[in-house]
Amino acid sequence: MTRQTAPAAPRKRDRDTSTRALLNAGIEAFADYGYDAATTRDIAARAGLNEQLITRYFGGKAGLLVAIYEDFLVRQHDVQVYAAAAPASGVQAEIEAFLLAKHAHFRETHKLVLVLVPRLLIDAETREQIDMALLERATTILTERLIALQRQGLIRADVDVVAMGDSIAFQSFGASFIAPAVRGTPESYIIAQLKGFARVVARGVAPDQPACHNPS
Structure with missing residues (x-):
């Protein structure tokens, strides 16, 4: 058989x-x-x-758009490059590393962000689907590192480092996405502005130096 x-x-x-x-x-x-x-x-x-x-x-289509952006967040500069780098030893260097990593990400995903941002503004379905924790992960890492620097005495104790991290992230979005998208700001100018911003913020949150008294 x-x-x-x-x-x-x-x-x-x-x-x-x-x-x-x-x-x-x-x-x-x-x-x-x-x-x-x-x-x-x-x-x-x-x-x-x-x-x-x-x-x-x-x-659906909205879910696909969200999945594409989240995939970029996982695979591209925003999270991987910044998160993989060792924390900087100083405040200015840490802020600069964050800003430059975010800038590289915005350059990589520029066309996609141009599509996504209007959907987030006008479409509740898209907003509800996006993983905000993932979207803000790089900022969360920055804030954790700023807290560590504050504990080392490199940032004044009265500084709200959570608000500081959020402000740096907003600066990143404005300088690296809005400025080139709306104003066509040159790349070299943006990089210089980001580095200058990191320098100014670091100076603003630095611990006060003891006053020096000259002997009379």
Whole structure:
């Protein structure tokens, strides 16, 4: 009696591979057309996949946009480069390292951020989906390092380092994203401004030096 071989199960496309293909296709489509004009049909066609997978994996186009940006946050400069670097030994160097890492990230994701920011402003669905802890992770790391520097006596005890970290992050967004996007500010000028800002802030939070008294 001849044993019959059971039919082979249909080969399933690896989900990770499909997800990566859709993320890459979404980056291209959003960069080419913006959020509203980019369609899930076009994105799926670029990835060579069924359009329904966008809903299944990401919950729709808004979810795909959020997933793309969060993927950049994990893989690109914002978190990986800054977090991987050892803490600086001084306040100015730490602030400068943060600002330059964020600047590199904004350069890398400029077109994508141009698409994402308006969605965050006008679309509650997009805001609800984004992982704010991930979005703010680099700022959280900066704040933790500023706290450590304060404990070492390099930042005055009366300085609110949490507010300080938030202010530095806002400066980063304004200088590295808004300035080039709206004003076309040259790269060399931005870098100089970021370094100057780090220097000024460090001086402003430095412990007071004991007054020197000249002998009479």
